[in-house]
Amino acid sequence: MSNLRNVIAELTIDLGAVRANAARLRALIRPANLGAVVKANAYGHGLEPVARALATIADGFCVYRADEGLALREAGIEAPILILGPVESRDLAPALAARLGLPLWDDGAFRRDVERVARTAGARFPIHAKIDTGVTRLGLDPTRAPAVLASYLADDALEVRGAYTHLAAAEELESGFTLAQFERFRAACEPVEALLAARGARRHVAASAAAMLYPALRLDLVRAGIALYGIWPSEETRDAVGAALTLEPALTWTTRLVVVRDVEAGRAVGYGCTFRTQRPSRIGVLPIGYAEGLPRALSNRGEALIAGRRVPLVGRVCMNMAFVDVTDVPEARAGATVTLLGADGDERIDPNEMGARAGTIGYEIVARLPRDVPRRYVESAPPARRALEATPG
Numbered sequence: 001m002s003n004l005r006n007v008i009a010e011l012t013i014d015l016g017a018v019r020a021n022a023a024r025l026r027a028l029i030r031p032a033n034l035g036a037v038v039k040a041n042a043y044g045h046g047l048e049p050v051a052r053a054l055a056t057i058a059d060g061f062c063v064y065r066a067d068e069g070l071a072l073r074e075a076g077i078e079a080p081i082l083i084l085g086p087v088e089s090r091d092l093a094p095a096l097a098a099r100l101g102l103p104l105w106d107d108g109a110f111r112r113d114v115e116r117v118a119r120t121a122g123a124r125f126p127i128h129a130k131i132d133t134g135v136t137r138l139g140l141d142p143t144r145a146p147a148v149l150a151s152y153l154a155d156d157a158l159e160v161r162g163a164y165t166h167l168a169a170a171e172e173l174e175s176g177f178t179l180a181q182f183e184r185f186r187a188a189c190e191p192v193e194a195l196l197a198a199r200g201a202r203r204h205v206a207a208s209a210a211a212m213l214y215p216a217l218r219l220d221l222v223r224a225g226i227a228l229y230g231i232w233p234s235e236e237t238r239d240a241v242g243a244a245l246t247l248e249p250a251l252t253w254t255t256r257l258v259v260v261r262d263v264e265a266g267r268a269v270g271y272g273c274t275f276r277t278q279r280p281s282r283i284g285v286l287p288i289g290y291a292e293g294l295p296r297a298l299s300n301r302g303e304a305l306i307a308g309r310r311v312p313l314v315g316r317v318c319m320n321m322a323f324v325d326v327t328d329v330p331e332a333r334a335g336a337t338v339t340l341l342g343a344d345g346d347e348r349i350d351p352n353e354m355g356a357r358a359g360t361i362g363y364e365i366v367a368r369l370p371r372d373v374p375r376r377y378v379e380s381a382p383p384a385r386r387a388l389e390a391t392p393g
Contacts, residue, residue, distance in 0.1 A: 008287045009255040009373050012342075013045050015053040016380015017230055017248040022057045024245060025224050029211050032218040033202065037225030038072075039064035039084065044366035045229055045251055046375050048075040054228070055079065062223050066091040069100040082128055082162070086138070092117040096125055101161055105130040105139045107148050115157040127152065128162035128204075133184040134177065135168045145188035153195050162221070163189055163196060164204040171209035171233035173240060178210065182217055209233035212241050231351050231362050249350055251366060252342030253293075257284045257306075259334050260326060269323050270315025275300055277325075283314070284332055286322040293369045294322055294340065297358040304338050307331040308345025341365075 026034045036058035037043075042050035051061055051072050060080035063069045066088070069081045082101040089110070095102060096117055104111065104127040118125040129149055132139025140148050152160050165185045170178045185205055189196065196203065202220035208227035210217045230249035232238040261283050269275045269283055277283070284306075290296045294317055302313035306329050315323045326332035341349055351362030358365070 009253065009292055011044075011369065011373055011375045012252040012254070013049070013375055013377050014248070014250045014252075014380055015049065015377055017250040018045070018050055018053055018228055019057060020380060021228050021230055021247050021250070022054050022224070024247075025208075025211065025222070025227060026057060028245060029206075029218050029222045029224075032211075033059035033221045035060045035062050035082065035204070035221050035223045036228060037062040037084075037207070037223050039068060039225075040367040041369075041371060043226060043229050043231075043363070044369035046377070047071060049375075049377050050228075051075060051077050059221070062225075066095045066100065070094060070098055073098045073100075080126075080161070089113045092125075093121070096121055096123060099126065101126045101128055103128055103130045103138070104152065104158075105132070107140075107144075107151070115155065118157040124157060124159040126159045126161045128164055129160065131163065131165045131185055131188050133165045133167075133181040133188075135166050137166070139165065140188075142184045142188045146191040149189070149192045150195075153192060153199065160196070160199055160201050162202040162204060164221075164223075167205065167207065167210055167217075170207070170213060171237050173213070173236050175214075178214065178217075181205075182214075207233075209237045212237060212245060226363055229366065231366065234361075235352060249342065249348075251351075253340040253369070254342070255286050255288050255338050255340065257324075257326075257332060257334050257336045257338060258287045258321075260284045260332055270299075271318060272316055275315040275323075279327070281325055281327045282332065284311075284324045284326045284336075284338075286324060286338060287320070289318040289320045289322050291319045291370075292373060293365075295354075295358040295360070295365070297360070298322075298354070301357050302354065303349065303357070304340050305342075305344035305347050305349060306336055306338055308347055310347055 036054045038047055038051050038061055041047050062082045062084055064085040066083055069083055072081055114125050129152055130139040131145045152158050167178055167181055204221035206217045206222045208224050211222040226233050230247045263277055263281050263283055265277050265279050267277045288294055296317045298313050299316040303310045304324055309329050311324045311326050314325045351365040355362045355365045
């Protein structure tokens with residue numbers, strides 16, 4: 001089965017590009033620390049290989065689930081690891097044994113579970129207090145946060161390693177809302193700021209976009225995610241940053257044509273007959289569909305690259321197949337390489353472009369790439385190596 005899947009599609013991840021992006025970000029944010037966000041299978045790029053590649057650059061790692069943190073420990077990652085999402089009580093003991101940092105925004109039953117596990121183990125549980133300043137998701141209410149933070153700091157079962165919040169609209173350049181969130185966070189921390197500093201606790205607010213756009217928000221730690229992989233948080237962010245930062249896309253997604261069919265004008269293609277040829281055409285069949293991560297929303301809207309040229313996806317993307325019109329690419333034959341993400345010649349399709357065509361964002365495109373699509377890891381192209389070597393350690 002694995003050999004068959006190797007024929008169907010492949011992801012190639014340039015770990016040198018990931019390292020080069022991380023080195024550029026680390027240089028940008030100094031003296032803040034770099035927390036590499038590798039949740040969602042490192043945004044589809046592969047959790048363990050990416051973390052190993054960044055082990056000498058990142059100051060720590062951020063994951064979403066406890067099992068991701070445990071997998072990193074098993075892979076030999078020794079740096080601090082912070083879980084960002086909810087943790088089940090049953091996962092607390094293994095998390096503590098693995099020295100995983102816990103997000104805490106609770107002053108009730110879950111906190112008592114954390115304290116019980118810590119005291120049973122005779123250890124203090126490392127925690128980062130989360131404050132909700134505007135995403136309305138997880139976190140302490142800012143008005144309650146000073147008192148709860150003080151109680152965390154006084155709790156002999158807890159080791160407060162940080163306090164943080166998450167921004168809602170930095171990548172959309174909503175500076176008014178972003179700065180208001182920052183002020184709420186600053187005000188929540190201010191009453192205990194001296195204690196946080198004395199404990200070496202790190203305050204962190206910025207992810208990739210805010211780290212690029214708002215130097216004052218970098219604080220002690222930046223949680224860099226999407227930019228590590230050479231993907232801009234948004235086109236607005238890319239435009240605002242301009243030439244001040246270069247990112248190298250790390251992922252290429254390829255498949256191959258199964259067959260190319262000559263069809264007459266007026267022929268229906270695919271489910272629902274949503275596409276009909278307007279001329280005698282050559283229609284190529286791809287052996288992947290939405291089950292393999294190709295969004296159905298790209299039906300009659302997406303593009304791919306063959307022989308350095310763009311070709312349209314036509315008809316509906318099926319569960320396991322899709323169609324491209326290769327009439328204008330005479331080199332297109334069964335077995336020809338089709339690039340869905342990445343570069344072919346002078347053309348490139350990046351996750352943000354694919355996301356825009358599918359009515360979503362680049363984050364979703366890469367994060368939903370199935371784990372069973374084979375991933376091949378390569379070292380950096382010369383530009384990435386030069387960027388890494390030119391960045392002081």
